[in-house]
Amino acid sequence: MEKKRISKAVINRLPRYYRYLGDLLEKDVVRISSKELSEKMKVTASQIRQDLNNFGGFGQQGYGYNVEYLHSEIGKILGLEKQYSLIIIGAGNLGQALANYADFERRGFFVKGIFDINPRLVGMSIRGIEIKNVDELEDFVKNNDIDIAALTVPKAKAPQVAADLVKWGIKGIWNFAPTDLNLPDDVVVENVHLSDSLMKLSYKLSEKRKLAD
Amino acid sequence: MEKKRISKAVINRLPRYYRYLGDLLEKDVVRISSKELSEKMKVTASQIRQDLNNFGGFGQQGYGYNVEYLHSEIGKILGLEKQYSLIIIGAGNLGQALANYADFERRGFFVKGIFDINPRLVGMSIRGIEIKNVDELEDFVKNNDIDIAALTVPKAKAPQVAADLVKWGIKGIWNFAPTDLNLPDDVVVENVHLSDSLMKLSYKLSEKRKLAD
DNA sequence: TAGATTGTTAATCGATTAACAATC
DNA sequence: TAGATTGTTAATCGATTAACAATC
Incomplete structure (x- = not known):
């Protein structure tokens, strides 16, 4: 068929x-x-x-x-009958926002780890999950069955972090960095480009303004 | 022409x-x-x-x-040569993340106010901007020339807040609530539906899994 | 049975790709 | 001038809408 x-x-x-x-x-x-x-x-x-x-x-x-x-x-x-385990790379405001968004759990997405490079964040806890240092990331990914990595790191860091994650076995990336990731075909990437979204809003506002003339 | x-x-x-x-x-x-x-x-x-x-x-x-x-x-x-003034409604993690994202300013989007209903957040400052109580929102919107309101409030609150904002003169809404807003035609809405995005990722992962059989 | 609404085919519309003359 | 690459028209492809027979 x-x-x-x-x-x-x-x-x-x-x-x-x-x-x-x-x-x-x-x-x-x-x-x-x-x-x-x-x-x-x-x-x-x-x-x-x-x-x-x-x-x-x-x-x-x-x-x-x-x-x-x-x-x-x-x-x-949509695959929502399955459960997914998720890690968050980058515990800045956006990473914390994702970690705190309890609604995802209702849909079967469970945050299993949060990682950051900043020693001031490492050790803090978000909803019971301790922020770990990124140097523990490799071991963590290799020893846990993680489906998705949410990438909330700065643009400049994103390509390398993504490449590492893929090397260690991650097959799904939820990318919040304002850049496209070039990864192998068997890796799934879903982008959330907030700045692109804001530019679209800006465009639409400009159009309205032009029409008002 | x-x-x-x-x-x-x-x-x-x-x-x-x-x-x-x-x-x-x-x-x-x-x-x-x-x-x-x-x-x-x-x-x-x-x-x-x-x-x-x-x-x-x-x-x-x-x-x-x-x-x-x-x-x-x-x-x-894209209308990026113009400057936009922006307010954030909802000072939770996501609202704070937006307020902290300095990059938007580089593109000409300036955060002029942050509002929340939670008294524990009101009075706090984010990048020098004090979080105000939502009961000051009406006056603020009416007395300042605000182009865009970023809506980071819970789903249940979003439609009413959006309707109020529009009533008070807001013409652009950057909507992060997981619901569609039905607003007049002269109001521009740009949606960021994170849960929709996560579902798409879930779909793509399921597809890959099926293909692997 | 009569009415309602699907599932599906056919028609239309729009977006993408290919091709190439114009021109820097 | 010869080569490169655009701007643009034409061809193709895909997505949306309309229509209607099937059927609950």
Whole structure:
């Protein structure tokens, strides 16, 4: 059987579907049609049905979709039924923010270690996890089964740290450094480029200003 | 003259061009062809030329692009030649991380105020800016010319805070709350959904795992 | 059964890539 | 001038939307 390639655009939309369905679930909504959902999400009903049908039929003609079932199925597609262990490299404000964000645990992402080079931070604890010196990183990664490393180190350090992590066996990197990482194909990188995001906001504001003329 | 609408895909790529050109500039690279840049960025040269030509011709036949000039022109397109004043609503770890990120200032984004509801945070200072109580927010927004509000409040609070900010005159929102905001068309919202990003990483890791079978 | 809504095919639209004449 | 590379048009590819038969 030919396995249909899922487009990036579809994958980008999945977390948003998951979020909306989670909200509906909290409001005890039992069923929803693609039409109703499309109005809430401001997309076309067609797109919702097309997107979902990349993964199989989750609905029922004449009824729509069962919210709880669809939510759980999208969760499975996103790999959220599994648990992930995570380390944070860089215990600055952003690293600490991630470590403190308890909500990730609810989704199955568990912080197993936090590392920094700054001796003033090493030894401190965040939510019961002691910040370790980066010179312990190699041993830690090799001796623990870590799925994801969140990289919250300065731009200049990021490529080397990433290369080391990969050498030691890390297969998933959540990159917050404002630079792209060139890593082997079997390593998965997800970028969060805050400055890119701010520039996009700046662009949109400029456009509005121009329109106002 | 018919004004050509710039596609979202192009706008999303602009900050990345800006970043690469900035890096080249730091390395004192004077000129670059679309071909060279395409190899660094792992996109097609065609796409680079198409993207840039949405805004006019910045290059020269037989030569390529002058790095400094192109960098500065893209900066202008992104609205980075202007200065922006910014407030942060929510002085938790993420809000503090943003307040501490000095790099934004280099790009012309100045933090003018930080607000929180928690009395234990109010009165503290971050880089010389005192955290104020949210009950001072209305006056502050009305009496200062604030371009952007970064929203780092809990999901449940976000819609109301955003609505208030807009009511008081804010036209740009940098939203870190894991929810979409429904605001008037003249308000610009840029979302940073960290949990969506983590789910995408989770998806990619799952895909790799499946492929390994 | 009649009404509703899916799953899916076909049509449209838009974005990316290829090609090449223009020109530095 | 010859070589290089842009700016831009044309071709291709992919994604979105529309339409509707299938079916709950």
